[in-house]
Amino acid sequence: MARIHLTPDLSAMLDFDSVGSSITRQHRRAGGGRKHAIRRMAGEFHSETEWTLRNISTSVQAGESVALIGLPDDGREEFLRLAAGTLIPDEGVVRRKEIIIPMIGVVPALDRSYTFRQNVYIVGGLLGMTPNEVESKVDGIAEQAEIEGRLDKYLANARPIVRQKLAWSICMAVETRAYAIDQLLVVGDGEYRDHCWAALERKRAEGITFLVSSDTDEDLMRFCDRAIVISQGAIIAETSVEEGIEIRKALIPDSKRKRDKARVEEEDDEDYEDL
């Protein structure tokens, strides 16, 4: 746990001090014509730095549930990752009092070629659980995710909904005082959702801090105390959830920024041995 630095004597749970995070995008020389053909072939780049978040200063008190409201790709995910420490800021400082569990992309982190049990160990381990801790909790997690008896089956054939349930259950089993959740607030359907809500409300009553980013307004209104509205990499308002949602609705028409998030898969992934 060497990477995440904690500040135990911080008064708030989480504190952002003029934090910025940027991405450097490299463009191949564009445009047609013969003039640039050789430059294109030589792979000439020009790179440009784009700030996904900048000058973010805010803090979250222990026990609060804060909704992050914004349009897609406006920096909410980065905000959560910075909060949890799975992203390191380029500017400013993020201080956190205790470990914040990142529930951001847990489902893709499940490995299809492993069994349910192995996945519990791996994801649990990534989230900071010790093997003994997982050992004692694995049955509880299986019960929670409704996969008892299937623990030693491989995940490859599991339906997406089952994977979501598994990811959610593992995260909920971690002993922590804070969560940073992206979209995965409640999973499953019908009765299972109620069951999720009950578990979340219980945690909230215990004084656990939640940072939630979701596009489902009803969930935010039901669960969160206040809202932080993020637009184009800056905090534009810190208000109540209802007002935050209103602000976002007003934002929709004039936002035209779309980010190409398709990640380029590495093309030479085959095994090779040199000799």
Added chain:
Amino acid sequence: MLRMLVLRDLQKTYTKLRLGYLWTLLEPLGMSIVLWLVFSVLLSRHIGQQPYALFITVGILPWWWFTKGIAQSTRSFKRNTNALRISLLPTQIWVLRVVLVSMIEFIFSLPIIVLAMILTRTMPSPLIILFPVAIFVQFLLMYGLGLLVASGVAIVPDLARIVRIAMRALFYLSPVLYSITKIPDHIQPFAAVNPIVGILGLYRIGFWSSEIETPWHYALSFGVILVIISVGFLVFKRLEPRILKGA
């Protein structure tokens, strides 16, 4: 956690193939036999120490570990992006993992050296106790170098290809097939800038005492190893924010 990842990886490689563990032995064994045939029988050159069959296995096995580990560490961050996104553990473990897995495979393949010893009826001197030391030093070198190339590749993907070429060059520049004592005298003092020289020397010192005569080589090699490790860690620390951003 790390132990678990390593065990899973080993399990995966050994259950996927029909012959499982045997492949750990067969692959380098086949390579050793081919090279032995070429250099000892076909060309009948005396480029190494005698018995050459043993000499070549002691060279090939560590080299096999080295290339495998480094080749895999070039991909170690790319391959684990999904896990990196939620991982609260130190980022280095993904490199440490591939280095450890290849190390364990190397240790599993050591029976080949025993086999070669039996076939050539050679007994090692007490200096064979330096063999584990060599394993440890090679592990340190690979950890440092692995971090360096893994962070580099995460930023500039082209580096993976350069590493591939560099590894091939290094194979011929290292005394895997030949003995360090057989290269021209005027290059001798500088040969050990290549850290593999020192490591292979430690592996071989128990079999061929003439390798002892080059203390300068060891000092130089281990100095270079220390430099590589420190550079590896520094570069990794500098690039860590960007590695995470790419995840």
